[in-house]
Amino acid sequence: MMAHTVDFRIPAELLTEMRGWRTKALGIGVIGALLSAIGFFVAGPNQFYRSYLWSYIFIVAISLGPLAWLMLQYVTGGAWGLVIRRACEAAARTLPLTLLMFLPIVIGINNLYPWPHAEIVNADPLLKHKAPYLNVPFFLARAGIYFAGWLFLSWWFNKWSAKEDAEGHDAVHSKMSRMAGPGILFWGFSVTFMAIDWVLSVDPKWFSTMFGLLFIASQGLTAMAFLITLMVLLSKYRPMSEVLTHRHLHDLGKFMLALVMVWAYFSFSQFLIIWAGNLPDEIPWYLTRLNGGWQFVALLLVLGHFVLPFALLLSRDLKRNFKLLASIAVFILVMRFVDLYWLITPSFLKQSFGLSWMDFTVPIGLVGLWLAYFLTQLEKRPLMPVNAPHLEEVLEHGRD
Amino acid sequence: MKKSIYGVMAEFETPTALVNAARAAREKGYRKLDAYTPFPIEELSDALHLHKNRLPLIVLIGGIIGGISGYLLQYYISVIQYPLNIGGRPLHSWPAYIIITFELTILFASLSAVFGLLALCGLPMPYHPTFNVPRFALASRNRFFLCIESTDPLFDHDKTCEFLETLEPREVSEVAH
Numbered sequence: 120m121m122a123h124t125v126d127f128r129i130p131a132e133l134l135t136e137m138r139g140w141r142t143k144a145l146g147i148g149v150i151g152a153l154l155s156a157i158g159f160f161v162a163g164p165n166q167f168y169r170s171y172l173w174s175y176i177f178i179v180a181i182s183l184g185p186l187a188w189l190m191l192q193y194v195t196g197g198a199w200g201l202v203i204r205r206a207c208e209a210a211a212r213t214l215p216l217t218l219l220m221f222l223p224i225v226i227g228i229n230n231l232y233p234w235p236h237a238e239i240v241n242a243d244p245l246l247k248h249k250a251p252y253l254n255v256p257f258f259l260a261r262a263g264i265y266f267a268g269w270l271f272l273s274w275w276f277n278k279w280s281a282k283e284d285a286e287g288h289d290a291v292h293s294k295m296s297r298m299a300g301p302g303i304l305f306w307g308f309s310v311t312f313m314a315i316d317w318v319l320s321v322d323p324k325w326f327s328t329m330f331g332l333l334f335i336a337s338q339g340l341t342a343m344a345f346l347i348t349l350m351v352l353l354s355k356y357r358p359m360s361e362v363l364t365h366r367h368l369h370d371l372g373k374f375m376l377a378l379v380m381v382w383a384y385f386s387f388s389q390f391l392i393i394w395a396g397n398l399p400d401e402i403p404w405y406l407t408r409l410n411g412g413w414q415f416v417a418l419l420l421v422l423g424h425f426v427l428p429f430a431l432l433l434s435r436d437l438k439r440n441f442k443l444l445a446s447i448a449v450f451i452l453v454m455r456f457v458d459l460y461w462l463i464t465p466s467f468l469k470q471s472f473g474l475s476w477m478d479f480t481v482p483i484g485l486v487g488l489w490l491a492y493f494l495t496q497l498e499k500r501p502l503m504p505v506n507a508p509h510l511e512e513v514l515e516h517g518r519d
Numbered sequence: 520m521k522k523s524i525y526g527v528m529a530e531f532e533t534p535t536a537l538v539n540a541a542r543a544a545r546e547k548g549y550r551k552l553d554a555y556t557p558f559p560i561e562e563l564s565d566a567l568h569l570h571k572n573r574l575p576l577i578v579l580i581g582g583i584i585g586g587i588s589g590y591l592l593q594y595y596i597s598v599i600q601y602p603l604n605i606g607g608r609p610l611h612s613w614p615a616y617i618i619i620t621f622e623l624t625i626l627f628a629s630l631s632a633v634f635g636l637l638a639l640c641g642l643p644m645p646y647h648p649t650f651n652v653p654r655f656a657l658a659s660r661n662r663f664f665l666c667i668e669s670t671d672p673l674f675d676h677d678k679t680c681e682f683l684e685t686l687e688p689r690e691v692s693e694v695a696h
Contacts (some may be wrong), residue, residue, distance in 0.1 A: 387617065394614050397606060435575070 126358060127501035133356040134498060141494040148487020154480040165467075166475050168227035173463040174482035175220060176318060177341065177456060178489050180334075182217045183269060184342025185210035187306050189276055193299035198513040199370035202363060203346045204504050208280055209496040210342070211273035216492045218266050220485065224317070225262075228255060234323045245324055253320055261316055265309045272302045280504060287506045310335050321466045325404045329389035336385050340378035341455050344448040347371050351445035358502055362514060365439040372438030375448065379432065383425040407465045412472030416461045424454040456482060525648035525696050526551075526668035527679050528655070529688035534560050537663035540686040541566040544667060547682060551671035555649065555658040577635035578628050585627025589620040651695045666694060 129137070159167040189207035192200025224231065233239045233246070234253040240246045246253070275298055279291045311331025319330050350371065353359040393401045409417060428451055437443050460478065504510070531537045537554060541563060544552055554563055563569075593616045597603070602610050637643075649655050649666060658664050665688075667679050676693075683691045 391614050391617070433579070 127362075127503040127505050128358070129498055129502060130357050133353075136356060137494050137498050141491050144487045144490035144494065146487075148484055148489075148491055151480045151482075151484025151487055153484075155477060155484050158477045158480060162475060162477055164227065165230050166477050167481070168223065168230045169464065169467050170475060170477040170481040171223050171227070171485075172231055172317070172321070173456075173459040174485050175224060176334075176459050176463070177482065178217055178220055178485050179313070180338040180341035180455070181345050181486075181489065182210050182213045182493075183306070183310070184338035184340075185346060186214075186269065186273060186276075187303065187339060188342055188346070190272070190299040190302045190306065193276075193296045194303065196509070197370070198509075199367055199374070201504060201507055201510065201513045202359075202367050203350065203371070204280070204507070205500055205502050206346055206349050206497065207342075208277050208500070209493055210345075212277055212496040213489060213493050214266070214269050214273045216489060218270070220489075221262065221266070225259065228258070232320055232323070234320060243324075249323060253323055258316060261312060265313055268305050268309055272298070272305070275302075281500070283504060283506050284501070285506075288508045292508060307335060310338060318463060321463060322404060325401065327389050327393070327401075327404075329385055329392070333382070333385045333389065336378060336381040337455065337458065340375065340382055340451065343371065343375045343378060344451040344455070347375060347448040348445050348452070351441045351448075353502065354441060362503060368441060368444060369435070369438045372432060372444050375444075375451070376429070376432035376438070379425060379428050379451070383429070386420075404466075407469050408461060411470055413461065413465050416457065416472065420454065420458055420461060423450070424458055428454075523696060524669055524676070525651075525694040526666050526671075526674070527676070527683060528649065528652055528664055528666040528692055528694050529683040529686060530654060530657075530690045530692070531663040531665065531686075531688050532661075534563075534663055536687070537665055538562045538566050540665050540683075540688070543686055544665065544682075548673050549667050549671050549679075551668040551674070553666050553668070555655070555664040555666070557659055557661060557663075572639060574632065574635050574639060577639075578632045581631025581635070582624045582628035586620050586624035588627075589623030590616055592623075593619055648694050648696050652692050654690065654692070662689075 155167065155170070158170075185203075185207035188200070189204060189211060192204065192207075229235050232253075234249070235255050240250055251257075276295060279294050283291045283295075311334070314331045314334035318334070319325070319327070347368070350359070350363060350368070354363045390405065393405055407413065428447055431437055431443075431447055437447075464473070464478075507513075529540065531540060534556065537556065538560065541552065541554055545566065545568065552567055554567060556563065594611065597612075598610045605612075608615075649664075652664075654662065655664065665683075667674065667683070669676075673679075680691055
């Protein structure tokens, strides 16, 4: 069996490559961050925070989403989960950086949200009614709870996984699978409340019970598209070139197809219910997003975030083609940016579509810095869990 | 001249032996092959190159027909046959049509999958020559069978039997028509 001969530690050649990627990501990140910092003074703090909010929600998705996949694979098992486990763990270890990146939102809370302003709240009975939930101390306390939970889960799964590498899986695997179920529950609730707190409360009078689910699906999709891209990139080098088969990629591609459909399903359900109800409290949110130029962004989302990837991903051969699947994954990641932009920015630009140069520099800066930190974390451990149960079966999965 | 037969069949005791035999037969150039097992074996479909079939296309066409007819059905009823003013909305209110369109896409696609599968497998089939092999009943219990059919261009009764013997089966038998 070849399984015994694969050394999962990162060989020198790949390490040099990864350091190269990291330097590039760091350079781009720093340039983006510097330009955004200049923009803070040139274009004004409001524009900076507006561009920052939606870009930051993407960073949350790409660092937290993999943690959800990590927990899911402890619950379900499966070869697909083992090949992405190390990448998921590394992404979860970037959560301290995600916490650090939350600080600008805390500082800009008055620029982003209407509800911290006493004069606005006092003038509106509905906002007054919501004030016991939507106020700065409770907002920060809730954010504290989310981050405490996420950081704990990240610490727990990384700690026991490191122990599994060192001592074998008998002693520790049950600890991880027992925490995975409650962890997924916590993830689901925390992402729901996070979506309401950080995103929906930009428009504090509007509400939708579907909103949290939309972010749960988007986090899963963002994470899976990122993981597929990373796996295809790593598959060119040892040791993953010896590990990854078409079957693994096929499984991951199926997840991506499923989540593209779930995203479309949630997005459309939310729209259909509000459209059918046609109530004056609810429809302004969509009227803003379907007028003044925003309708073209919406159309782009329908075609690019659903129709095109859905039609392409139906094909079995395509899901087994490393290059094509990675291109679709990258395309979906771009569409994730467009979707977040369309969800958040019209609340600030109610009259007509607008795009600032900061809407490019901020996400590029954040993603660059995040990627650099992610690659630092990824190189710390072997690329496969060396003592995981069923490892040999996974390596034989779909091999001819 | 010899009496024409359906093919020759080898019986194996393990799925691994069967998969190896199927691969060897493919490598030897045989194309008219079929395997019979008590449970699905993923690798076998790869070994026999059975993944390419017309079923996905049938399901796709079924789904598209279902979607289009679902949409047109609602359009015909709400716009042409029985127009009703509902909440002042236009008669052709497409968002309301999506759910039924989606459901009919799924319904037609799944029905095409079921009936397409039956049609492609040639079912129902009251008679099949493989059952002429007495031990073939074991294919639904604990034995694994590989059959090389006589319609294969490379088929030659003696040579094919000899070849199957080299794969170390439990038994090689002739399948009468």
